[in-house]
Amino acid sequence: MMSTKTCRSETGDPLLLTPGPLTTSKSVKQAMVHDWGSRDPAFIELNRKVLVDIAALAGGDGLVAVPMQGSGTFAVEAMIGTFVPRDGKLLILINGAYGDRAVKIATRAGRAHVTLVTSEDTPPAPAELAKQLTDDPEITHVFAVHCETTSGILNPIADIADVVAKSGRRLLIDSMSAFGAVPIDAATVQFDALAASSNKCLEGVPGLGLVLCKETVLRDCGGNAHALSLDLADQFLALEKNGQYRFTPPTHVIAALSQAVAEHAEEGGVEGRHARYRANCDLLVEGMREMGFETLLPDDLQAPIIITFKMPRDPNFSFTTFYDALAARGFLIYPGKLTVAESFRIGCIGRLDHHDMAGALEAVRDVMADMHVTSGVAA
């Protein structure tokens, strides 16, 4: 039972109901109290093992996990630059901000690209993708976002991968907000590369991007990258040679990731984590709907990652007041990022369980009462 009106993490911090950075366990944070020499055999082994374990989360076979220092975008930028050759052409599937970001990355990298845009609440239709690939034989690669965190929509990655494979093109996936909690198996979903991060569903601390690559394909990508630091082929070869990073690795982040991956396995791997996030999501959506709130997405398109709620129409509702009052009770939520509707978002990933979600709902109920808002029903 939630007995108080504030809720805190194991270390007394506010709970981050956001898509990253997100709440991590105390033991993950404690893994960072040591200093590691980057050329020390103990660190080299820790790093090697964590990368092998992470590649195994997508089936492992023929895959290598190549780390990239930085936030998730660094990994996405490295993936596009390394895998799309300079004379390649990228089709970018867009239904949110992360698809838009890939356009900016391709533009900067000087890679020819075209787009297939759908609304933020609509996944791309496989038939339309197939048609665009047939109509434009110059397209060599397709970029798709797995869970588009802008809305929380789960894009049909297996169907997209089928179409791309059947047309003889290659797929790059931004699975940043899904990897580790939404199952994907490289044996059945064909892709050349998939970008993820130490934070988000792996529940490590932010600071390391990860690109799961088909090793044979990666070995053919030398010389593609437009940026030295973002060259995954070069990064892979250096690590293969002596286990060392080309440039300073975030040693503490990697030590925390190693602990986070062990905790992921203890929870039952991708399936176990998915089950907890699913339960968090269901509890949150049900409780919010009881208060009248409306989700942007129908349940069958909703990934159990982050939920977009439409802004209530009650004139007494103020998002700033709502946000601040929830923060004062220990819950940090996320503003909306949509163009289709005024909205806000509540995440259900990170070290959060049903007690935390129940606490969040209680806090929302209290804050609504304080604002004299009787229903969360949208405009």
Ligand SMILES: *Cc1c(COP(=O)(O)O)cnc(C)c1O
């Ligand atoms: C979080 C996220 C990223 C990376 O964002 P950073 O702020 O660079 O960590 C990329 N794609 C998606 C879908 C994401 O959710």
